[in-house]
Amino acid sequence: MLECRQLVRIYREGPQEVTVLDQLEMTVSAGERVAVVGSSGSGKTTLLNLLGGLDRPTAGEIRIAGQTLEGLSESAIGSFRNRHIGFVYQFHHLLAEFTAVENVSMPLIIRGYRRNEAAEKAMALLERVGVGERGRHKPGELSGGERQRVAIARALVTDPSLVLMDEPTGNLDQTTAGSILALMDDVAARSRSAFVVVTHDRRIAAHQDRILTLDHGRLASEA
C-alpha cells in the first residue's frame, strides 16, 4: 500500500544543510496501522508531509497504491490525494465559511456524491466522534477539540486507502480519544485503510499494529 525507498529530505538554511530524513525505508500494507514516534524535531511531520505529497523529497521514492509520487505534477498529486489519502494535520484547515457537516461532506461531493447523500454520511460520522449536535456550526463556533474531531471525520468519510494523522488526539480527553480509536478500528476493518499515525501518546501508539521510532533520520521497529 505504501512504500518508501531511500527517502532523503535535506533542508537548506543558507550555507547550512540539515538532513532530517536519511535513506529512510518504510512499508505499510493495506489494512495495517503504524504509529510513528520520536523526539520533538526528529522529522515526523516532515515524513507525513512527504507521504501526503505536500512536500517533495530531496531523494528517494514514495509509492502509494501502486503509484509513484515522483514525477507527478502538483495538480496530479492533488487529485491523487483526493482519491486515495485522508489527512488529519495539526492545523485542521477546515473551511471557515462552511458548517461542520459541509466540511465533512466536501470530499464526498468532490467524488460525485449527491449533496443529501454526502450530508447524511457526514452527519453519521460526526455523531460517531461525538459532535453530531454541533454539525450546523461553523469552525469558528467550535472548540479546538471539536474542530479536531470534525477534521478526523472529514479524513475518514471517504474510506481512503491511506490515512495520515499528525497527533490526532492531541487536544482530546481520554474518553473522546477512545471513541476516535474505536472509529479507526472500524474504518480499518471495513475498508482495509492503512494508517500512519504520528503521536506522542503511548496509548494511541500501543493501539496500532506496529510502532516505528524515528531516530537520526531513520525508522527502527519498536514493536
Ligand SMILES: Nc1ncnc2c1ncn2[C@@H]1O[C@H](COP(=O)(O)OP(=O)(O)OP(=O)(O)O)[C@@H](O)[C@H]1O
Ligand atoms: N521548512 C523547513 N526549513 C528548515 N528546517 C525545517 C523545516 N521544517 C522542519 N525543519 C526542521 O526539521 C526538523 C524536523 O522537523 P519536524 O517538524 O518534521 O519534526 P517533528 O518530529 O514533527 O517534531 P514535533 O514532534 O516537535 O512536531 C526540525 O529540526 C525542524 O526545525
